[in-house]
Amino acid sequence: MMKTASSTPTAYYIGLMSGTSLDGIDAALVSITPGTPPKLLATAAVAMPDTLHAQLLHLCHAPVAHFAELAAAEDAFCRLQAQAVTALLTEQGLVPAQITAIGSHGQTIEHAPQGHQGGPAYTLQLDNPSLLAELTGCTVVADFRRRDLAAGGQAAPLAPAFHQALFGQRQGEQLVLNLGGFANLTWLPQEQERAVVGFDTGPANALLDAWFAKHHTGRFDENGTWAASGQIDQALLARLLQEPFFHQPPPRSTGRELFHLAWLSDHLTGDEAPRDVQATLAELTAVSVAQGVTQLPLSQPSATLLVCGGGAHNAYLMERLAAHLPKVTLLSPATLGWPEDWIEAGAFAWLAHQRLHGLPGNLPSVTGASGPRVLGGIYAP
The missing domain is CATH 3.30.420.40 (ATPase, nucleotide binding domain)
Structure with a gap:
């Protein structure tokens, strides 16, 4: 080398x-x-x-x-x-x-x-x-x-400082979303003198993987295929979104201590089809990310969002993100030399x-x- x-x-x-x-x-x-x-x-x-x-x-x-x-x-x-x-x-x-x-x-x-x-x-x-x-x-x-x-x-998220080092020299403001076990969002302002904003938006793969593993052999729902086969349960989604974390202002971070299968079970009536719960969990991630975007001090309504982490390979989740962020262009960071993983x-x-x-x-x-x-x-x- x-x-x-x-x-x-x-x-x-x-x-x-x-x-x-x-x-x-x-x-x-x-x-x-x-x-x-x-x-x-x-x-x-x-x-x-x-x-x-x-x-x-x-x-x-x-x-x-x-x-x-x-x-x-x-x-x-x-x-x-x-x-x-x-x-x-x-x-x-x-x-x-x-x-x-x-x-x-x-x-x-x-x-x-x-x-x-x-x-x-x-x-x-x-x-x-x-x-x-x-x-x-x-x-x-x-x-x-x-x-x-x-x-x-909060000791988290730490990645936004790296996002700034990696993408902060690009023209215009940048949004970076990491879809790991949990989702975190970074806003890199166009004006260098303004402070970077970043925070956890809520669960991503942690709940999706856990629910999938409960009902299938394997660790994750590849491409979101099982979630795509279900229907979003709007009543369940509304109950999940009542969790106080989703309404906290930044700075905020979270993890498995809050969002786990027992937490999910507390919100289920027992009548839900498992695939519908999976679809609703994907929707929960998409909606909570979209809510996070609305909390950012964007200088213009349209923006580019670089999506990284394992969740970027979940086609159904990416589809739901696009549906909730119609003015945002989802972009793979691989186009900038850094594959999402x-x-x-x-x-x-x-x-x-x-x-x-x-x-x-x-x-x-x-x-x-x-x-x-x-x-x-x-x-x-």
């Missing part, structure tokens, strides 16, 4: 991401040259084994978890991360010394920025950056969220760069933190 002709050397980072969808580890090789947007060079994905998937899902919803359970899941998760890194290095003919750092998000188990039953705010990502450094031979940067939380922020992993490569250079990784206008903060800890090999 060659350096660019720029007088400023290009550095290579690997970003690791396993989102709330729990489908696997995404590893993105990213080049970063100061003054230019980050570039995606190569990717590797390792699917989540069924056993680990079940372990992590259990921990996300268990009222009580033993330390041994947490340690076992964390160890298996870390080794899967190392497998993804090794695969990427091998495919690209690279050695660890050529990688400046790995940015590891870890696996979110619980996210409670408002605390729980009067307790302190917390966010928990299973991760073992010390072991990851040992297994890969690379410097690892991890634990990105808790510094923002310590500064009074790799932006989240790329964000943590960039956040590792920010940490090593002592630069902020959060946006207070997004998370609500009391100021910009340098995020993450460094673990040398």
